[in-house]
Amino acid sequence: MQKFPMTVEGEKALRDELLHLKTVERPTVIASIAEARxxxxxxxxxxxxxxxxxQGFIEGRIQEIEGKLSNAQVIDIKAIPHTGKVIFGTTVTIINLDTDESVTYKVVGDDEADIKNNRISVSSPIARALIGKEEGDVVAVKVPSGVVEYEIDEVQHL
Structure with missing residues (x-):
């Protein structure tokens, strides 16, 4: 079975949500059903x-979370020696060479990705281009409007 990478924080968030669903939401909806009967x-x-x-939504979400957790490969970035390369779990600051705009992203698993919070999926085009590169490297990312070049400004193991 294929394992999916997940950060320690992502696993904790899923476990917290699962606990909340099982201990708060599920009993509440069961009580609501009993009252309605x-x-x-x-x-x-x-x-x-x-x-x-x-109840159907809650049970479906519980099953979904349990499935994700059973197939998760939790990667603790703090336990990996800092090599200066972009890997899963690192936080990377890149500079768009055309516009000189700087942006910082954390490379996370698919389920944790949230572009509004600067968390990009390891399978996204930008992350795939960055993985394995070091500070100072220039990477070309193919986007719908063409190719954008970024320089890796900083790699952090947070």
Missing amino acids: EHGDLKENAEYHAAREQ
């Missing part, structure tokens, strides 16, 4: 149907 006729009971639908 007490109101009588289930065919026309909107509260009952809404609670059952919510």
